[in-house]
Amino acid sequence: MRRTTMTQFKTLDDADVTGKRVLLRVDLNVPIKDGEVGDRTRIERILPTIREIADKGGRVILLAHFGRPKGQPNPEMSLEPLAPVLSQMLGTPVGFADDCIGPVAAGIVAALKDGNVVLLENTRFHAGEEKNDEEFASQLASLGDIFVNDAFSAAHRAHASTEGLARHLPSYAGRTMQAELEALEKGLGNPERPVVAVVGGAKVSTKIDLLSNLVTRVDALVIGGGMANTFLAAQGIDVGKSLCEHDLADTARAILDAAKTAGCEIVLPVDAVVAGEFKAGAANETVAVGAVPADAMILDAGPKTVDLVSGWLDKAKTLVWNGPLGAFEIEPFDAATMAAARHAARRTKAGDLVSVAGGGDTVAALNQAGVADDFTYVSTAGGAFLEWMEGKPLPGVEVLKA
Ligand SMILES: Nc1ncnc2c1ncn2[C@@H]1O[C@H](COP(=O)(O)OP(=O)(O)O)[C@@H](O)[C@H]1O
Numbered sequence: 585m586r587r588t589t590m591t592q593f594k595t596l597d598d599a600d601v602t603g604k605r606v607l608l609r610v611d612l613n614v615p616i617k618d619g620e621v622g623d624r625t626r627i628e629r630i631l632p633t634i635r636e637i638a639d640k641g642g643r644v645i646l647l648a649h650f651g652r653p654k655g656q657p658n659p660e661m662s663l664e665p666l667a668p669v670l671s672q673m674l675g676t677p678v679g680f681a682d683d684c685i686g687p688v689a690a691g692i693v694a695a696l697k698d699g700n701v702v703l704l705e706n707t708r709f710h711a712g713e714e715k716n717d718e719e720f721a722s723q724l725a726s727l728g729d730i731f732v733n734d735a736f737s738a739a740h741r742a743h744a745s746t747e748g749l750a751r752h753l754p755s756y757a758g759r760t761m762q763a764e765l766e767a768l769e770k771g772l773g774n775p776e777r778p779v780v781a782v783v784g785g786a787k788v789s790t791k792i793d794l795l796s797n798l799v800t801r802v803d804a805l806v807i808g809g810g811m812a813n814t815f816l817a818a819q820g821i822d823v824g825k826s827l828c829e830h831d832l833a834d835t836a837r838a839i840l841d842a843a844k845t846a847g848c849e850i851v852l853p854v855d856a857v858v859a860g861e862f863k864a865g866a867a868n869e870t871v872a873v874g875a876v877p878a879d880a881m882i883l884d885a886g887p888k889t890v891d892l893v894s895g896w897l898d899k900a901k902t903l904v905w906n907g908p909l910g911a912f913e914i915e916p917f918d919a920a921t922m923a924a925a926r927h928a929a930r931r932t933k934a935g936d937l938v939s940v941a942g943g944g945d946t947v948a949a950l951n952q953a954g955v956a957d958d959f960t961y962v963s964t965a966g967g968a969f970l971e972w973m974e975g976k977p978l979p980g981v982e983v984l985k986a
């Protein structure tokens with residue numbers, strides 16, 4: 585189906601971290617529910633790298649983004665609440681600096697002792713992060729002696745803390761970065777057909793372009809969640825107030841054409857659970873996709889769609905899944921995602937399916953269904969995982985090879 589040769593970058597095995605200031609890029613873009621961290625998988629996965637560096641006497645300076653604050657400080661997207669969570673999970677104090685560059689960051693880094701850990705504020709509070717600005721990258725670089733990237737799930741972004749920084753400092757892959765690439769290669773390097781991809785979720789504009797390539801690599805593509813609404817609308821179906829990117833209608837139609845050319849079956853919802861508000865327990869009804877009321881929004885796939893998806897999961901030998909089929913965080917709109925997760929898990933346990941799923945919310949959904957351990961592999965990455973599958977070079981990985 586793809587792919588690159590295995591890892592040609594340096595790892596922590598090659599790094600001398602003792603007494604060094606180690607800028608460690610991690611992905612703390614975790615689901616937050618009622619002000620609390622929901623699913624902790626992304627944090628759990630970075631603990632071994634943090635511990636290894638700290639145990640070897642390195643000074644760990646954590647860099648991460650949260651949400652999409654568009655280059656401006658935004659208290660709602662502060663990483664500060666993550667510091668006590670990290671501290672509790674690591675079993676060691678984790679300091680916090682409320683800026684990732686400048687005197688505040690420099691001061692807290694200068695005070696670090698060997699084995700200490702500090703978290704710096706959201707890198708995306710500076711416009712230079714997403715622009716991969718040289719000056720911003722060099723300001724980050726001035727805080728460290730070496731750079732370790734353990735954020736595979738952000739490796740598809742050519743940002744200052746995922747890509748630019750690696751051109752300023754000696755750079756290494758962290759243990760999670762290494763493990764993700766090895767596991768994906770093992771699970772999907774040479775997949776058994778039919779390969780069925782399921783793509784849902786809410787990040788429509790950033791993921792839709794990937795689909796035109798994905799359809800050339802898989803036998804069927806199930807489109808669900810918010811992503812499906814854009815495709816339904818592109819076919820002239822009224823989706824009411826649903827999450828939908830109407831200006832991507834042409835892109836959606838081009839993907840449908842590309843799928844036809846490639847012989848990839850596209851599976852779209854045939855029915856939907858709709859509600860007037862995005863709220864747990866909101867009054868809802870199940871309707872055919874052609875009958876969504878103008879003042880309602882699609883929040884889940886309906887039972888006929890669930891049957892359709894199950895049928896494709898039965899045909900599949902390999903499943904690649906990113907993005908939930910509905911707003912699974914709020915009941916009862918979790919039904920389709922839970923049903924598909926459990927169905928795929930059953931087939932995997934029976935030895936009939938290789939199932940690889942990824943994405944912050946997708947992992948949370950699998951944990952909510954209680955089946956994450958039954959999947960062949962669960963990646964922390966969503967968009968990066970899909971881009972890896974397409975064979976697209978990931979900037980955050982490529983720069984480590986340079
Ligand atoms: N029909 C829908 N309407 C609104 N939001 C949806 C819908 N279906 C799924 N979602 C939302 O998609 C989000 C996950 O999307 P995304 O970030 O793309 O996935 P991942 O993090 O797994 O890559 C969830 O918060 C979920 O509530």
Ligand SMILES: O=C(OP(=O)(O)O)[C@H](O)COP(=O)(O)O
Pocket residue numbers: 611613651652737738741787790942943944945964965966967968
């Ligand atoms: O959560 C992430 O991606 P994902 O939702 O595709 O898994 C990563 O942290 C990247 O975030 P971004 O899509 O805002 O660049």
